[in-house]
Amino acid sequence: MTEKQEKILKAALNLFAQNGYASTSTSKVAKEAGVSEGLIFRHFENKEGLLKAIMNMAMESSKQLITEVMLAGEPKKVIRKMLELPYQVDRSHYDMWRLTYALKWQMNMYDSSANDALRLILKDAFQQLGYEDPEAEAELVFMFLDGASTAFLLHEPKNKADVLKCIKKKYNV
Amino acid sequence: MTEKQEKILKAALNLFAQNGYASTSTSKVAKEAGVSEGLIFRHFENKEGLLKAIMNMAMESSKQLITEVMLAGEPKKVIRKMLELPYQVDRSHYDMWRLTYALKWQMNMYDSSANDALRLILKDAFQQLGYEDPEAEAELVFMFLDGASTAFLLHEPKNKADVLKCIKKKYNV
Amino acid sequence: MTEKQEKILKAALNLFAQNGYASTSTSKVAKEAGVSEGLIFRHFENKEGLLKAIMNMAMESSKQLITEVMLAGEPKKVIRKMLELPYQVDRSHYDMWRLTYALKWQMNMYDSSANDALRLILKDAFQQLGYEDPEAEAELVFMFLDGASTAFLLHEPKNKADVLKCIKKKYNV
Amino acid sequence: MTEKQEKILKAALNLFAQNGYASTSTSKVAKEAGVSEGLIFRHFENKEGLLKAIMNMAMESSKQLITEVMLAGEPKKVIRKMLELPYQVDRSHYDMWRLTYALKWQMNMYDSSANDALRLILKDAFQQLGYEDPEAEAELVFMFLDGASTAFLLHEPKNKADVLKCIKKKYNV
DNA sequence: CATGAATGAGGTTTCATTCAT
DNA sequence: CATGAATGAAACCTCATTCAT
DSSP states (O other): OOHHHHHHHHHHHHHHHHHOSTTOOHHHHHHHHTSOHHHHHHHHSSHHHHHHHHHHHHHHHHHHHHHHHHTTOSHHHHHHHHHHHHHHSOGGGHHHHHHHHHHHTSTTOOOTHHHHHHHHHHHHHHHHTTOSOHHHHHHHHHHHHHHHHHHHHHTOOTTHHHHHHHHHHHHTO | OOHHHHHHHHHHHHHHHHHOSTTOOHHHHHHHHTSOHHHHHHHHSSHHHHHHHHHHHHHHHHHHHHHHHHTTOSHHHHHHHHHHHHHHSOGGGHHHHHHHHHHHTSTTOOOTHHHHHHHHHHHHHHHHTTOSOHHHHHHHHHHHHHHHHHHHHHTOOTTHHHHHHHHHHHHTO | OOHHHHHHHHHHHHHHHHHOSTTOOHHHHHHHHTSOHHHHHHHHSSHHHHHHHHHHHHHHHHHHHHHHHHTTOSHHHHHHHHHHHHHHSOGGGHHHHHHHHHHHTSTTOOOTHHHHHHHHHHHHHHHHTTOSOHHHHHHHHHHHHHHHHHHHHHTOOTTHHHHHHHHHHHHTO | OOHHHHHHHHHHHHHHHHHOSTTOOHHHHHHHHTSOHHHHHHHHSSHHHHHHHHHHHHHHHHHHHHHHHHTTOSHHHHHHHHHHHHHHSOGGGHHHHHHHHHHHTSTTOOOTHHHHHHHHHHHHHHHHTTOSOHHHHHHHHHHHHHHHHHHHHHTOOTTHHHHHHHHHHHHTO
């Protein structure tokens, strides 16, 4: 990965996240990256290739978070780690997450399978703890995760920490 | 509001919701509405005006849901009504909600003030019920609402009803 | 000529003179006139018909100025009246003259024949006064008229009166 | 300045001069230049940018004529050079001058400051020669220049040369 | 590897004009 | 007589992409 390639990726990530993929022209990306427009196509084939490259980076970085949960072992720890996920994302990754979340609403981009592994683990954890409807509980946690992430990415509530405390107590973790 | 105006609005809502605002050309809207492209501009001034007209409709229809919660009175009822909100939206309004949610991610479109009134009522309800940190509880509910709506609009989980039961139990409502 | 027709003509004259014929849309004319756009076409057939109606008014009003010169009789008086022409136009007619002058530069609009009668009288006057090259003198006066009118319509020099005195002295009139 | 840029400029100058700026579409310019329409915008940003580029060329070429007058020195020579100005313009520059003159009538395009330097020199010349009202004399010459140029550009009178002789005699130059 | 000129398709918008009411 | 909804063509401009250098 050359230096210019990275510049392009960074610029594209930033612009896609702030203004949306469709609203960001390759020429704006080139200008922001300080690079000729043609270079984008040499390295990434086309605009969609650029997006895919970015999403691959995102996948990579989200895998790290996920494996941490997977390796937790005990059910309570699984749940706790899970609830803490939105709090683990570094501010420097916000653009990436903004883009990921925004793209969910762009048709044909939603891929639920990514979460299926986690959902299974979570359900299992609840089952081990004797919850009545482990599947529903797992789904509920996912909804929280989604809602929390959205809140953090969009308007950053002041009482983030309190909310975590609050929900942890509910699950006793 | 002439008949053709409504056709335009309906077509635009549909296309914006399915493919995104930026990716939907006015010519596609015109074609879908069975109308000349120029007519869009006569009635809505420009593409953004068309979007605004749609969002006004959305506001109107969300006000109805909200006032229902506001009129609930008793704290428990407030919370219950609140949690049920995502379940109240008619399938016929999904396009509108998809668009509303998608637009949150389009820069400068997020308006948190819309929820402030509800947030206040909710916090008050939790306070009356003696919750330790009513503000965090309110925030948490909002996160659930957001996450649930997202799930419903994007992949419609099979166990919607169970999830509701599950969370209601947590709040004892 | 109904009241609305006059409103249209006045609005069109004003806008054509200020912004140019090509740059003025019929919708702007209608708005300025406080009239529906369709009415313009009912009364004037098309945009060019509107222009023609205006130019006819202009012709009419310029004929008045010209006949005054023609009736002057004595050569010196002819020349004096001629030189005074640009000073005779009422400020309320400036729009019309601006438009007339501007249109000269719009291809196929220049009609030199309009001036031929005047040119002949002028040449005759110079001949009677024994000028060496009456034709060139007549042409020269026309150039002055054109230049002076242009100056008055475009930037209104402060020493208009002095210039008239100055040139009158040259012709001893 | 690439070859195609020049082609665009030449085509635009020609069409703007013949048919007017507002009446000339960028697509006509592109066709006349044998170039894709997009290229116009890549090189000149927008239609107005194209016009500005042309006017800059015009400025450049008019500066040359003007400096010649400025370097004349003796008052009589200044005046003579001045009067001869409209006769100096090469036929190949007519389009440019037609456009320049036509644009004066397009609102907000008139820039009298360009002539101020010349006006000053001219006034000075008349002063040195003891004319009674040098300012009015200067203005008068400008009017002649404007009228003569207009005549040359619009209908090319047959007795151009005679007119020059005629006016030179009046100023004894 | 890198540039930037060049393109053609398509985007939003404006316009002159028609027509039902 | 008068309106204003409706249209289709054309206006200006942007875009993703290609290619010669």
